[in-house]
Amino acid sequence: xxxxxxxxxxxxxxxxxxxxxxxxxxxxxxxxxxxxxxxxxxxxxxxxxxxxxxxxxxxxxxxxxxxxxxxxxxxxxxxxxxxxxxxxxxxxxxxxxxxxxxxxxxxxxxxxxxxxxxxxxxxxxxxxxxxxxxxxxxxxxxxxxxxxxxxxxx
Amino acid sequence: xxxxxxxxxxxxxxxxxxxxxxxxxxxxxxxxxxxxxxxxxxxxxxxxxxxxxxxxxxxxxxxxxxxxxxxxxxxxxxxxxxxxxxxxxxxxxxxxxxxxxxxxxxxxxxxxxxxxxxxxxxxxxxxxxxxxxxxxxxxxxxxxxxxxxxxxxxxxxxxxxxxxxxxxxxxxxxxxxxxxxxxxxxxxxxxxxxxxxxxxxxxxxxxxxxxxxxxxxxxxxxxxxxxxxxxxxxxxxxxxxxxxxxxxxxxxxxxxxxxxxxxxxxxxxxxxxxxxxxxxxxxxxxxxxxxxxxxxxxxxxxxxxxxxxxxxxxxxxxxxxxxxxxxxxxxxxxxxxxxxxxxxxxxxxxxxxxxxxxxxxxxxxxxxxxxxxxxxxxxxxxxxxxxxxxxxxxxxxxxxxxxxxxxxxxxxxxxxxxxxxxxxxxxxxxxxxxxxxxxxxxxxxxxxxxxxxxxxxxxxxxxxxxxxxxxxxxxxxxxxxxxxxxxxxxxxxxxxxxxxxxxxxxxxxxxxxxxxxxxxxxxxxxxxxxxxxxxxxxxxxxxxxxxxxxxxxxxxxxxxxxxxxxxxxxxxxxxxxxxxxxxxxxxxxxxxxxxxxxxxxxxxxxxxxxxxxxxxxxxxxxxxxxxxxxxxxxxxxxxxxxxxxxxxxxxxxxxxxxxxxxxxxxxxxxxxxxxxxxxxxxxxxxxxxxxxxxxxxxxxxxxxxxxxxxxxxxxxxxxxxxxxxxxxxxxxxxxxxxxxxxxxxxxxxxxxxxx
Numbered sequence: 023x024x025x026x027x028x029x030x031x032x033x034x035x036x037x038x039x040x041x042x043x044x045x046x047x048x049x050x051x052x053x054x055x056x057x058x059x060x061x062x063x064x065x066x067x068x069x070x071x072x073x074x075x076x077x078x079x080x081x082x083x084x085x086x087x088x089x090x091x092x093x094x095x096x097x098x099x100x101x102x103x104x105x106x107x108x109x110x111x112x113x114x115x116x117x118x119x120x121x122x123x124x125x126x127x128x129x130x131x132x133x134x135x136x137x138x139x140x141x142x143x144x145x146x147x148x149x150x151x152x153x154x155x156x157x158x159x160x161x162x163x164x165x166x167x168x169x170x171x172x173x174x175x176x
Numbered sequence: 177x178x179x180x181x182x183x184x185x186x187x188x189x190x191x192x193x194x195x196x197x198x199x200x201x202x203x204x205x206x207x208x209x210x211x212x213x214x215x216x217x218x219x220x221x222x223x224x225x226x227x228x229x230x231x232x233x234x235x236x237x238x239x240x241x242x243x244x245x246x247x248x249x250x251x252x253x254x255x256x257x258x259x260x261x262x263x264x265x266x267x268x269x270x271x272x273x274x275x276x277x278x279x280x281x282x283x284x285x286x287x288x289x290x291x292x293x294x295x296x297x298x299x300x301x302x303x304x305x306x307x308x309x310x311x312x313x314x315x316x317x318x319x320x321x322x323x324x325x326x327x328x329x330x331x332x333x334x335x336x337x338x339x340x341x342x343x344x345x346x347x348x349x350x351x352x353x354x355x356x357x358x359x360x361x362x363x364x365x366x367x368x369x370x371x372x373x374x375x376x377x378x379x380x381x382x383x384x385x386x387x388x389x390x391x392x393x394x395x396x397x398x399x400x401x402x403x404x405x406x407x408x409x410x411x412x413x414x415x416x417x418x419x420x421x422x423x424x425x426x427x428x429x430x431x432x433x434x435x436x437x438x439x440x441x442x443x444x445x446x447x448x449x450x451x452x453x454x455x456x457x458x459x460x461x462x463x464x465x466x467x468x469x470x471x472x473x474x475x476x477x478x479x480x481x482x483x484x485x486x487x488x489x490x491x492x493x494x495x496x497x498x499x500x501x502x503x504x505x506x507x508x509x510x511x512x513x514x515x516x517x518x519x520x521x522x523x524x525x526x527x528x529x530x531x532x533x534x535x536x537x538x539x540x541x542x543x544x545x546x547x548x549x550x551x552x553x554x555x556x557x558x559x560x561x562x563x564x565x566x567x568x569x570x571x572x573x574x575x576x577x578x579x580x581x582x583x584x585x586x587x588x589x590x591x592x593x594x595x596x597x598x599x600x601x602x603x604x605x606x607x608x609x610x611x612x613x614x615x616x617x618x619x620x621x622x623x624x625x626x627x628x629x630x631x632x633x634x635x636x637x638x639x640x641x642x643x644x645x646x647x648x649x650x651x652x653x654x655x656x657x658x659x660x661x662x663x664x665x666x667x668x669x670x671x672x673x674x675x676x677x678x679x680x681x682x683x684x685x686x687x688x689x690x691x692x693x694x695x696x697x698x699x700x701x702x703x704x705x706x707x708x709x710x711x712x713x714x715x716x717x718x719x720x721x722x723x724x725x726x727x728x729x730x731x732x733x734x735x736x737x738x739x740x741x742x743x744x745x746x747x748x749x750x751x752x753x754x755x756x757x758x759x760x761x762x763x764x765x766x767x768x769x770x771x772x773x774x775x776x777x778x779x780x781x782x783x784x785x786x787x788x789x790x791x792x793x794x795x796x797x798x799x800x801x802x803x804x805x806x807x808x809x810x811x812x813x814x815x816x817x818x819x820x821x822x823x824x825x826x827x828x829x830x831x832x833x834x835x836x837x838x839x840x841x842x843x844x845x846x847x848x849x850x851x852x853x854x855x856x857x858x859x860x861x862x863x864x865x866x867x868x869x870x871x872x873x874x875x876x877x878x879x880x881x882x883x884x885x886x887x888x889x890x891x892x893x894x895x896x897x898x899x900x901x902x903x904x905x906x907x908x909x910x911x912x913x914x915x916x917x918x919x920x921x922x923x924x925x926x927x928x929x930x931x
Contacts (some may be wrong), residue, residue: 057206058199060413062363063446067856070363098199107197115193118822121830122650123196124203124363124413149865156856158361158414159650161829162864164822 029090031056032100040087046080047071049087050097058098058127062156069155072128073097079135081154098127101134110134110172119168121159129155133169142173182730183663184884187822190655191674192411192648201411204367204383205443212369213242213283215432215442216290217425218297219452220272220279223306223521223849224321227268227299230280234296240289243435244297246280250431253397256488257421257527257621263322264487264524266427272301273321273486274523275849276452278424283432283440306849310460310483310518321486321519328484328517329492333499335571336510341475345466349547353463353539354915355898356843357483358456360528361861364413366453367443370429374437379406382426385415386687388645389622391679393422398430409677415649416834417527418454420689421489450854454526455844457491458483459498461539465508467547471558476508478536480515485524490531491517493620498532504570504786505540505612506562511571521849527689529831533613533895534838538916541609541899545906554598555903556589559610564788566877577785578887580814580877584790585610587873588812592792598907603799604807607903608792609896615787615816615879615887616768617692626692626784627767629683630700632661634708634760638732638747639671642704645685646676646697651890652823653693657701659819660883664705665712666729667746683765691888694819695785696766698883703764711760716749769881785879787887789813791832791900797908799927802920804840804905806868813872816879816887824889828872831893833862839898843917 024039031054040049050056050073059082062070066084073082074096101108107115110130120126129152136143136151143151148169157165195201232244247269256262268279280297284290307313313326320326342348368382378400384390384407391407394400412419425442432440444453459482466475480498484491499513530537548555560582568576588608589595597606617626631643642661648654658672676682685697709729716734717724726737735743753760770782794808811828818824841860845852853859878885898916906912911926 051206056199057202060203060364061205062365062413063856065446065855067446068363102198107194111197114197115189118187118189118826120190120193120196121652121826122363122412122414123192123201124411124650126196127199130197149867152864156361156363156861156863158363158416158834158861159830160826161831161833161870162862162867163829163870164826166864166867 025088027088027091029092030094032096042088044087045083046085046087046090047082050082056097056099060124060127062124069132070125070128072131072155074131074135077135077138079132098131101130110137113168113171117164117168117171119160119164125155125157129157129165137172145170148173181663183659183669185818186820188655188659188669188820190652190823191658191669191672192654203364203411203413204369204381207369207381207410209369209371209439212439212441213285213432213436214287214290215281215283215429215440216287216294217278217428217442218280218294220268220275220277222272222301222303223275224304225272225301226304227270227272227279228302229300231298232280235282235293238289238293238296240285241282241293242285242438243283243432244280245428245431245435250427253427255397255422255424255427257490258493259396261488261492264424266424274521276523277486278428281428281432283436306521308520308522308846308849310481310520313518313520314516321521326519328488328519331496331499331513331515334512335503338475338477338510338512341510342466345474346469347550348464348466349543350464351543351546351914353461353542355459355535355538356916357458357525358528358838358842359450359453359844359859360414360416360418362414362416362418365444365446365449366419366423366425367441368426368429369439369441370426370433371439372430372433377404379408380426381408381410383412383419384409385419385647385649385689387647387677387679388684389687390422397427407679409647412649415688416529417531417689420527447854450859451851452523454489454528455523456528457494457525459535461536463539463543465543465547467551469551471551471553471561473506473508473562475510476502477512478502482515482517484517484519485522486519487524489524490527491525494527494532498536500572501533501536502540503572504574505537505564505610507564507568507570509571522846529834530613530891530895533611534898537609537611537895538898541896542902542914545607545903546912556585556594556608559585564612574783577881578816578877578879579786579788580875581610581788583875584788584812584814587875588790588792588810591810591871591873592794592808594792597794603908604794604796605904605906605908606792606794607900607907608790609899609903610790611788611892611895613787613892613895614690614783616695616784616882617686617690618783619770622686625767626686626696627765628685628697628700629765630697630704630763631683632704632708632762634750636751636754638667638745638750639673640665640667641673641675642701643675643682644697644701645682646693647688648676649688651688651693651827652820653688653697655823656694656819657697660698660701661705664702665709666734667732691787691890691892693888693890694886695882695888696768698886700764700766702883703766704762707762707764708760711753711758712746712749715753716744719744719749719752784881785887787814787889787892789892789896791896793900793904795901795904795908797905797923799909802923804918804923806836809868809870811870811872811893812875813889813892814875814877815889816882817876817885818874819884819886821874824874825872827889828893829870832870832897833867835894835897836901837861838894838916839901840917
C-alpha cells in the first residue's frame with residue numbers, strides 16, 4: 023500500500039514511504055515529527071497548517087503527501103536555528119503579535135511566502151495574503167503591524 | 177507614576193513568545209504517549225430519541241479495536257460544572273437530547289480504525305418530537321426533554337421598590353432584545369489524553385482553563401482521591417470560557433483507558449467542535465426602564481429567557497449573573513429581575529468571555545441610546561449623568577472601589593470625533609456603549625473563596641522559579657505574573673521561570689476565568705515575592721552594613737537608597753544565603769478582601785473590584801445592500817494599572833474583534849436541531865481583511881486592592897461592542913436593530929419598513 027516519496031524539507035533530503043491517502047500535514051507531523059505545523063480545522067479554512075511549498079504558501083491539510091514528491095518544503099522549524107530568530111519571527115515577538123500561539127506558525131509561513139515574493143507589500147496586499155489564516159485571539163492588529171514592519175523597515 | 181517601575185507598565189514581549197514563534201511550543205495534539213490509542217465517538221443523528229438497543233459486538237471484533245464503551249459503562253454519572261445541577265450523561269443511557277449527543281465510543285490503534293468501528297455499532301432509536309424554541313418548550317404540555325420538565329430554573333429577584341419607582345418615572349421604555357449562540361472558535365480544537373495506569377494513578381492531559389477545579393471535578397465524579405489525579409494543561413490554543421468545565425469526551429476517554437489499560441486520546445474534529453462544543457447562551461431579554469425627564473434612571477425591570485440547550489452547564493449561573501449585571505451599570509436604584517432557563521433539543525451552552533454580560537449590555541446600552549433620543553439628550557451626557565463612581569454602593573450591595581468610567585466615556589467620544597460626527601446626515605454614524613464587569617473574579621462555583629496560591633524559590637544566581645495554579649491560555653497571565661515577580665524582586669523578567677498548568681507541581685488556584693488572573697494571582701505573586709525580598713534584604717543589610725528599610729532592589733542589585741554605588745548583586749546575596757543554609761523561598765496565598773455576600777437569597781458572591789469601559793464606533797451603512805462597514809473602533813478601558821501595555825492592547829483588540837463578530841456576523845443557526853453552519857466558511861468570524869482601524873485607550877484608575885492597582889481585562893473587550901455597533905447604525909441610517917447578529921438582511925428589512 024505504502025508508496026515511496028522523496029522530497030526536501032527545511033533544506034534536508036528525505037526518503038520515506040507513505041500511504042496514498044496521507045495528507046502532507048500528516049506526513050510532516052507524524053512521519054517527520056515536525057509538530058510546529060498545526061492541525062486546526064482540517065478543512066483548509068483556518069490556515070494553521072500553512073507551509074511553503076516551492077515558494078508558495080499552501081495549506082498542508084488539503085494536499086496529499088504524495089503530491090509533494092520532488093518538491094521543496096519549508097515549515098516553521100526551518101526558519102531559524104537554535105537561539106537565533108528570523109527577522110519575521112522577531113517582529114512577531116517584539117510587536118506582541120502572538121497570544122495563544124496556535125495560529126502563529128501558519129501565520130508566519132504565509133507572511134514569509136508573501137515577503138519572499140513581494141518584499142514591500144502594501145497593507146492591503148498583506149491583508150489579502152493572510153485572509154486565509156484565522157486568529158481568534160489578537161484581533162490581527164499586531165500581526166498586521168509585525169508584517170508591515172518587515173515591509174517597511176523602520 | 178509608572179516611571180518609578182522597572183518592569184510594570186513596560187511593553188515587554190511574552191515570556192513564551194520564543195517557543196510559540198519557533199514552533200517549539202507543544203499543544204495537546206503534539207503529544208504522543210507510548211502505547212496511546214485513538215478514541216472516536218458515535219453521536220446521535222436525532223435531536224430527541226429513545227435508545228432501544230446499542231450493539232457493539234461487530235465493532236469489538238474489528239482488527240485494531242482495543243476497547244468499546246457505551247452508556248452501560250458510564251451508568252449513573254452525570255456531569256455539570258455545578259455538581260447538584262448535573263444531568264449530562266457522558267454516554268447516553270435511555271435517551272439522546274440533541275444531534276451530536278454521545279452514545280458510544282471506540283479506542284483503536286488508529287483514528288481510521290476507530291472511525292470504521294463506529295460504523296459497525298448498531299443503534300436502534302425511537303424518535304421523539306423535538307423542542308427547539310425555549311418559549312415552545314415552556315408551554316404546558318410541551319414534550320419533556322428531562323423528566324423534571326423543561327424549565328431548569330425560574331429566577332425572581334427584586335431590589336428596592338420597582339413598582340413605586342416606575343410610577344414616579346416620567347417615561348417608561350419597554351423593549352425586547354434577542355441574542356444568538358456565538359461560538360468560541362478556539363483555533364485549537366478541544367481534546368484530551370487520558371491514562372489510568374495499572375497502578376491506579378490517573379493522568380489527564382487536557383485543554384482546560386481551570387486545572388485545579390478540573391482535577392476536583394474529575395476526582396469527585398470518579399470517586400478517586402485527589403492525590404491520585406494529575407491534570408496537565410500544556411500550551412493551549414485559546415479558551416475564552418469554552419474550557420471552563422469538564423467535557424464528556426474526557427470521561428469517555430477515561431473509561432476507554434480503564435478498559436484498555438492504555439492512554440487514550442480524543443480530539444474533536446471541526447464538525448464536532450461546531451456541533452457539540454459549548455456556545456454563548458442565546459437570550460431573549462425584555463427590558464423596561466423608568467426615567468425622569470432629566471435623565472435620572474429610577475427603575476429597571478428585566479425578564480430573560482435563556483436557551484439552555486439540552487443539558488445544564490453554566491446556563492443557570494450565567495442567567496443569575498445577568499440578574500446581577502442588570503443592576504450595576506449606571507447604578508439603577510430599583511431593579512426587578514425574572515428569568516427562566518429552558519431546555520431545548522440543541523447543543524448546550526457554556527461559559528464564554530463576559531459570562532452573560534455581552535447579552536444584557538446589548539439590551540441596556542441599546543436602550544440607553546433610545547432613552548437619550550426621546551429625552552432630547554446626547555447619550556454621552558445621559559451616561560455621564562448616571563455614570564458609576566468610586567465609593568458607590570449599588571442596590572444589590574456591590575461596592576465600587578475604583579472607577580474610571582467617566583474618563584472612558586469622555587476619551588472614547590473625543591477619539592471618535594463624537595461632537596463632529598454624531599447626528600449628521602448621510603450614511604455614516606457614530607455610536608457608543610459602556611460596560612461594567614468584574615475585574616478580579618467572583619466568589620462563585622468553586623467554594624466561598626476567590627483564591628490563588630503561589631510558590632517562588634530564588635536560585636543561587638538570582639533567577640527564580642515561580643509555581644502558580646493559574647492557567648496560561650493565550651491571554652498572557654504567565655507573563656503578567658513574571659512581570660510582577662520581577663518588579664518586586666528587582667530582577668529582569670528574563671530571570672523568571674513560570675511553572676503553571678500541572679496540578680502536581682503547582683499550588684491551588686481557581687484558574688483562568690472571570691478576568692481574575694492579574695488581580696488574584698498577581699496579588700499572590702506580590703506576596704510571595706515580597707517574602708523573598710524581605711529575606712534578601714535581611715542578608716543584604718548585613719553585607720552592606722545598612723538598615724533593611726534603606727534598601728532598594730533594582731536591576732539585579734540591592735543597593736542603599738540614594739547611594740546606588742553601594743550595592744551587592746542579588747546573585748551574591750542569594751549565594752550567600754545558600755552558603756549559610758538559608759533558603760530563599762516565598763509563598764503567597766491571596767483570597768480577595770470581599771467579606772460580604774451581596775445577596776444571601778441568591779448566593780451570588782462578592783466581587784472584589786470592577787472594570788469599566790466605553791466603545792465608540794463609527795460605521796458606514798450601504799442602504800442598497802445593508803452592508804455595514806466599520807470605519808473606526810475606539811475602545812477605552814479602565815484597567816486599574818496597566819501591567820503590560822502591548823499585551824493589554826492585545827486583549828482589547830482581540831476582544832473587540834470578537835465583539836464585532838458577535839454584533840455583525842457570528843451565530844450558530846439550526847433547523848429542526850440541525851446546525852446549518854458547522855464550519856469556518858459558513859460561521860463567519862472576522863478575518864484579517866475585515867479589521868477596521870482600532871485604537872485602545874487605557875484609563876488607569878488604580879484600584880486600592882489590585883497589584884500595583886491593576887484590574888482584570890480579559891473579558892471586558894467584547895462586552896459593549898454589539899450595542900455600540902447597533903447605536904452607530906441607528907445614527908447612520910435611523911434603523912434600530914434589536915436582534916443579533918445585525919445582518920444586512922435585517923438592516924434592509926428595517927430600512928424598507930421605515931420607508
